[in-house]
Amino acid sequence: MGSNRPSTLAPDFFSPRFREQAYTLYRDLREKGAVHPIQMPSGEPAWLVTRYDAALAALKDPRFIKNPRTLPDWKDDLPEEIEVFDEHMLAADPPDHTRLRNLVHQAFTPRMIEGMNHRIQEIADTLLDQIASTPSRRCDLIDAYAFPLPILVICEMLGIPADDRKRFREWSNALLATTNRPEKMEEARPKMKEFQEYLGELFHMRRSDPADDLVSRLVHVEEEGSRLTSNELYSMIFLLIIAGHETTVNLIGNGVLALFQHREQRELLRRRPELLDHAVEEILRYYSPVEMATDRWAAEDLSFFGEPIPQGSLVIVALGSANRDKSQFPEPDRFDITRQPNRHLAFGMGIHYCLGAPLARLEAKIAIPTLLERLPELTLDFGEEPLPWRQDFLMRGLTKLPVRF
Template sequence: MSDQITKHLESHVKLNLFDDHFNQNPYPTFSDLRKDEPVYQTIMPDGQQAWIITRYEDAALALKEPRFVKDPENAGHEIAADSPLNPKNNILAKHMLISDPPDHRRLRSLVQQAFTPRKIEGLRGRIEEITNDLLDGMEDKDQIDLIQSLAFPLPIIVICEMLGVPKEDHDKFRRWSNRIVETVNNAERAKEVKGDIEAFVGYLRDWIDKRRQDPREDMISDLILAEQEGDKLTEQELYSLVFLLLIAGHETTVNLIGNGVLALLQHPEQKRLLQNHPELIKNAIEELLRYDGPVMFSTSRWASEDIDFIGKTISKGDLVLIALDSANRDPEHFPEPDKLDLNREPNRHLAFGKGIHFCLGAPLARLEAELAINTLLRRVPNLALACKPDALTWRPGMLMRGLDKLPVTWRRFD
């Protein structure tokens, strides 16, 4: 690392995206940045220049700014030829989250019909069945890890059933997704998971080959058909889209359920309110998304030209990161932002982003969280933390905000 980068790092110590202390509770740091330096310049561990945007209005503007592009090549940003983040080295790196129009529009159109509110509502009965089956398996236990027992298996079962992934392979996807997601925007850590990426690609290749020979009534068969039609989907785009759907299709919901249940357990009056008035669940999910959202930072954007943004000059090729969880605690937009209020209205949070990259799976994540949390509170009315809050640990990485484990206990299981 050059002396210049070292000096810059030493002078920019407010925000270390990979620091355990920051991950444990990023909100005091976000509060300081919103007050003192809302568009914050920093350097990533690999020496890359980056800007962190923390205020609500600025974040909403940045999420819709077309000059902040998702494909680094469109910003003249060169990824090292040997980097695992380079699409030439990674067959999984060609999906909607790293594409700009017109490719983004084409890729999104291929899958958006599977995620319309009407189609997602049609999954309600199956999601309720899965939730109750998972809770049935906890009845004879005195203590469980809610992440392992409910928050993870529910969304992974749902998305795997939509895609057609066999049940016996679900745990593989959790291991691969955890490892890969934690390396986002960190080329050094991405090198550590090269083997996981290769294993995942090998699995996808075999699985897709089987579906080509034996198509089914599932989403993967539909995507293969699109690939075979030539101009709609390339082979790399097919692999990348399946990867994105598997990862994004459950990662957000795992954290939404885990973070949401923790927030309710730490605010017993709000937990009782929801138990007494389960019809508040839709409001509750929006507030839980705002209060401690599942995605701490938006996926990467790069400046496609020199941009004067809120008094700062962001140079062409600079990385831009939008702190969604910070924006959702901005007191200029949300009265008493550090207070959990399930009756909060209006609640126009940014947990799922904004603009053309608004999360495609938002309706599914909302429905899964609504059913999981309401069913859990109804069947386990005395749910409680089984450890002190400061004993909880949060997963590393700068993209997602989620717990490693959430140990809980109860005195009566209905």
């Protein structure tokens, strides 16, 4: 399936140095058009959407579906250990998507998120107490702060022991590495088997001894039979863990990086704390934590922004590119915490708009100013080496953020 149109973009697009060059490459692509043929590492042809107007349209267009199993002649070759985690909201279309989203919507209401404010502040203060007591006055801010804060929050919401958070990092990294990279599947299988066994034990415990947490509620729903299958339960918990912390880890890390790369904006935020909401939105736009929206496929032969896209074609929306489009954002490569309006697409758009966006925003609005207030002498501790961007396909985030204080 898909287009056989040749592509010259793949070598640059998937090179290890892509993250460093991405914004220049995106700008060049936007100048040439809105939609571009590329080739995935597997050899599969795909279409990359780079302009803001086209990205917004693609995210809302029902002709681009999330579950390719409904396509004619679709062959699903996911290993069993990975397939069990592939029946979640982001891989579903209505009516399944609507049903699954409604099940977890109760946990992400504005009132519930606002109720987390005090607990998030406690976690941030505890982590910064630990950092401040470090004898070397140095640390990796990803490991010490940006990662543990959101994983502790989502673990508490789900009712998962916080001591297991490092294992979640291994599991999530293993699965994210397989995105559009079939050669990584075999490597990920043992980790995914471990994760499935872990969740199976947790579900068994919550069935016999339910608690006031989201896992207990979802297990109860699964037992009703018709509303949540076993694979949907595994997939839902996995998605909540991934979506509940991966984006926020990147948001906090990218935010600190951007503020320290632009000293005048950091000082402006210190002087005018009322700009915090705008600052978080600009971080989301400037260094979008999710670089690529999750996969979509053309449900039919169609024309999209002048390009004929055959049925079954893989379509990828480059959120990081759309958020640097000068047609929507004046001086798009300038980091400006006073930017208004700022209608970025960092959390997507349409029916798949990120359910956890309010929680991610709240965590960033607590984590970043608390860090700046508690460690006012904080500085980045990088040498001349390139920034250590993660190499998985979907995310833009740092693998480490060394600082001294």
